[in-house]
Amino acid sequence: MRLENKVAIITGGARGIGKAAAEVFTREGATVIIWDMLDEGEQTAATLREAGFQAEFVKISVTDVPALEAAARDVVEQYGRIDILINNAGITRDRTLLKMSHLEWQQVIDVNLTGVFNCTKAIVPYMVERGYGRIICTSSVVGIHGNFGQTNYSATKAGVVAMCRTWAKELGPKGITANAVAPGFIRTDMTDAMPEEARQGVIQTIPVKRMGEPNDIAWAYLFLASDEASFVNGQVLGVNGGQAS
Numbered sequence: 001m002r003l004e005n006k007v008a009i010i011t012g013g014a015r016g017i018g019k020a021a022a023e024v025f026t027r028e029g030a031t032v033i034i035w036d037m038l039d040e041g042e043q044t045a046a047t048l049r050e051a052g053f054q055a056e057f058v059k060i061s062v063t064d065v066p067a068l069e070a071a072a073r074d075v076v077e078q079y080g081r082i083d084i085l086i087n088n089a090g091i092t093r094d095r096t097l098l099k100m101s102h103l104e105w106q107q108v109i110d111v112n113l114t115g116v117f118n119c120t121k122a123i124v125p126y127m128v129e130r131g132y133g134r135i136i137c138t139s140s141v142v143g144i145h146g147n148f149g150q151t152n153y154s155a156t157k158a159g160v161v162a163m164c165r166t167w168a169k170e171l172g173p174k175g176i177t178a179n180a181v182a183p184g185f186i187r188t189d190m191t192d193a194m195p196e197e198a199r200q201g202v203i204q205t206i207p208v209k210r211m212g213e214p215n216d217i218a219w220a221y222l223f224l225a226s227d228e229a230s231f232v233n234g235q236v237l238g239v240n241g242g243q244a245s
């Protein structure tokens with residue numbers, strides 16, 4: 001019960017990695033509020049409640065600043081605190097530079113980068129007030145090494161790292177840590193849609209010879225959210241099976 005009595009907000013928690021994190025966090029004693037635009041989030045929260053855990057769903061966009069501020073205020077009014085923020089929401093609009101439209105660039109920037117800023121900005125004042133907080137942002141191996149056809153996505157994931165390292169310096173003295181997790185090739189709806197030949201080709205580049213599972217990332221989130229990571233600040237934890245070593 002490493003998160004007993006903690007209150008966590010997980011963006012993009014309706015499915016995939018975010019859903020796995022919600023499941024792990026509630027099992028570890030946290031109350032989890034899922035922020036997502038997908039209606040699947042309600043079923044995810046309902047399933048957790050049926051299992052005896054504390055979970056809620058709020059349909060919200062990370063681009064809607066007034067709604068985020070109101071939702072954060074609602075959490076504090078109901079639970080008295082926000083201890084953990086997992087900035088996990090993200091989208092892709094993959095295309096090579098020569099073919100990428102300005103709209104495709106901006107859509108990914110708005111959600112993956114500005115959205116992280118928006119959520120953190122809405123929640124951090126409550127963490128500062130209590131002198132405690134854990135901010136964990138989802139970067140990516142491509143934010144460190146780049147990737148063909150992902151100018152927009154790679155840029156946002158690199159930007160997330162820079163923001164976390166900045167927040168580590170600004171907020172560390174206030175009892176708040178900020179770290180990033182950089183997943184490698186993880187089994188999600190997106191990777192499931194890949195041709196099998198392409199998927200196997202990527203797996204061959206991974207030293208452990210398998211894809212990562214959503215729980216592999218959720219356990220990394222858990223460590224950084226726990227008291228065991230109280231001296232870990234401004235770091236990027238790569239969870240990639242050795243692919244990017």
